[in-house]
Amino acid sequence: FAELHAAVAGLPVASSRVLPGLILRRDFAAYCPAGGDLRTVLVTEPLRPALAARGVQFAVDSEGQYQASLRWVARRTEALMKHLQSSNVKLLLSSVKQEEVVIYYAKLYGVSVVECLSSEEMALICEITGVSPYAPFGDNIHREITETAVATFCQPLLLGSKRCVHIGFTSVCAFQPHCLILCGPVDAVNEQHAAALQGAFTMLQQLFKRVDQ
Template sequence: FAALHAAVPGLPLASSTVLPGLVLSRDFAAYCPAEGELRAVLVTEPLRPTLTAPGVEFVVDSEGQYQASQRWITRRTEALVEHLQSNNVKLLLSSTKQDEVVIYYAKLYGVSVVECLLPEEMALISEITGVLPYAPFGDNMYREITETAVASFCQPLLLGSKRCVHVGFTSVCAFQPHCLILCGPVDGVNEQHAAALQEAFTMLQQVFKRVDQ
C-alpha cells in the first residue's frame, strides 16, 4: 500500500483522486520526453564503473595515470549509456544515486533517469513487470539487454509542491496498478486517512480470501 498511494498536504480532501499506473516519490534526475511505449530497465548499482573489484586497492603513481584512469571511466560510462540507447532503453530506474557523468550521458543519449527509488517501489515494479534488475558489468557488457519492462507512458507529475514521476507499466499479471492520491489540509490528516484505507483494504483481502476458500 505504501507504494500505491501518495499524500498531498495543503489541498482539500475533494481533490483526492486515483491515477492509473504508479507515482514514484522522486523527480527525474534526467528527463527526455519520449512518445509511445518505451523500454525501461531497473538497476541496483552505480553505472559509473570502478577501476578495481571491491576490496582491491588501486594505486595511482602519477597525475598522468590518474587522468588516464578518469578518461577510461568516462569512455566506459558513455559506452554503457550508448548501449542502453542502442537497445531502445528510454528509462532507467535506479535504487542508487547515479554519478553526474551517468546523468550527463543519459541526457545526451535520450535516456530518462529516476534515481534513489525506495526498495518497495523497486520490488513493486519487478512484481508488476516480471523484470529483474539489469547487471551491466557481467561477463559481456555489450550483450543484448533482455531485462526490460514496457511502459506506456512516463511523465513528470506535480503533487502540491512535490515533483514526482508518473509511469504506467504493462503488467504481466492480472494486477493493474493504480495510485491513490490522498489530499488533505495537513500531513496528520492524510496519515489518518491512509491508515484507515489500509485497514479497510486489509479487511477486504481477508474477506475475499475466506470466500475463495
C-alpha cells in the first residue's frame, strides 16, 4: 500500500483522487520528453564503469594516467548510452544514484532517468512488468537488450510543492496499478486516512482469500 498512495498536506480532503499508474516520489534526474510507449530499463548498479573490480585498489602514477582513466570512463559511459539510444530505450529507472557523467550522457542521448528508487518500488515494477534489472557491463556492453519494460506514459507531476514522477506500465498480470492521492489539511489527517484505508484493503484482501478457498 505504501507504494500505491501519496499524501499531500495543505489541500482539502475533497481534492483526493485516484490516478492510473504509479507515483514515484522523486524528481527526474534527467527528463527528455517523448511521446508514445517508452522502452524502459531497470538498473540496480551504477552505470559509470568502475576502474577496478570491487575490493581491488586502483593506483595511478601520474596526473596523465588519471586523466586518461577519466576519459576511458567517459567513453565507456557514452558508448553505453549510445547503445541504449540505438535500442530505442527512452527511460532508465535506477535503484542507485547515478554519477553526473551518466546523467550528462543520458540527457545528450535523449534518455530520461529516475534514480534512488526504493527496493519496494523496484520489486513492484518488476512484478507489474515481468522484467528483471539490466546488467550492462561484462564482456560485451553492446549485446542485445532484452530486459525492457514498456511505459505507456512517464511525466512530471507536482503534488503540493513536491515534484514527482507519474508513470504507467503495460502490465503482464491481472494487476493494473493505480495510485491514491490523499489530500488533507495536515500530515496527521493524511496518516489517519491512509491507515484506515490500508486496514480496509487488508480486510477485503482476507475476505477474498476466504472466498477463493
